[in-house]
Amino acid sequence: MEKLSSKINLNILNGIADLVRVLDSNNQVIFVNSAMEELMGASAKEMTCEPDGRYFCNLSVAERTLRTGEIIQREEYIEGNFYSVKCSPIFDGEEIVAVVEVFRNITMEKKLQREIINKNKELATEMNEAKKIQVGLLPEKGFIGGTMIDYLYRPSNILSGDMFNVFEINRDNLGIYISDTVGHGFASSQVTMFVNFMFKSLTTKALLNPATALEEIKKKFNSIDLDVNIYFTCFYGVYNRKENTFKFSNAGHNPCPILSRNRTSYELLTAGLPISRMFEDVTYEDNVVDLFCGDKLLFVTDGIPELKNSSGETYGLKRLGDILNRHNVDELQEIRTDVVHFTAKEPKDDMTAVLIKIM
8 A cells, every 4th residue: 555655645536526446456445535435434444345236346447447557437327326437547667556446426417418318309399399380381282273383391400480371362362472580490480480370360451462461460570579689581472363463572581582484584673671670660562563374483582592502602593593494394393403413412501492383
């Protein structure tokens, strides 16, 4: 013991709050610090290691360190507590004369870790259920009164900040909106639910006038008193199948929809600020464009046109318009294929595109 005392300062070990013990070259406990002695109620002399595993008596790791000189980190579960144990050799020249083991109680960390894991499992379950609700709000693909609807909806996370809908207002009018909420996750997904609910709650009169609809949604949203950093954009239009007109208004949504006609395409540009508490006194304006058989309207969020390839080049709107002009079937599949080819990987942002064909 005197020889070992010259190699290690036992007073320092006694002052350590963690449990410390020293084992000699015969793998016998020859020292325990005050913290271990107090916890175990036994000194080194009294700490006999018996087969029942009493007194922290797993000595196999210490034996390995004595044999190989390895520094070994492990975890032990001892008498209701978790310990992180580090076993290190003590050398006299090139000879290993003892090992020192430090036991750090990590029971609280383990408890917190389990709680975090359980909370994450609960959160994952809740997010999956919320995703089912969010997807369940999407319209059916196919035909609504002679108008064909198709869409591409690929959230970057389980929940998306993008939302859209196509719905009949009355026999002659079809409502179409697309919105994009800042961020991802629960907060943004709740805003998408809000937008969907608000459009369902508006009167027919308001729905037939896009600017009025957006102003009413803005007033209701601002009354909720959410953080100013939570906001969304929304483009809303009404297709009148009887008069073949599309009346639309924009609350800060970028990009605006692309109209493709006779192999030529252009944006339905119109200004407007996002729906946010930052902008209280905001009004929106209606615009009207005639539509004809064979026309296509593509609504997208910024997740597609703002994509960049390895050279830093932005995907942009022109590529979208070109695909609409070149293809008469499976346009959205062509867009998805082109996007993956352009980026050489699956995009990380939300990808949302809604295609309306006038038949």
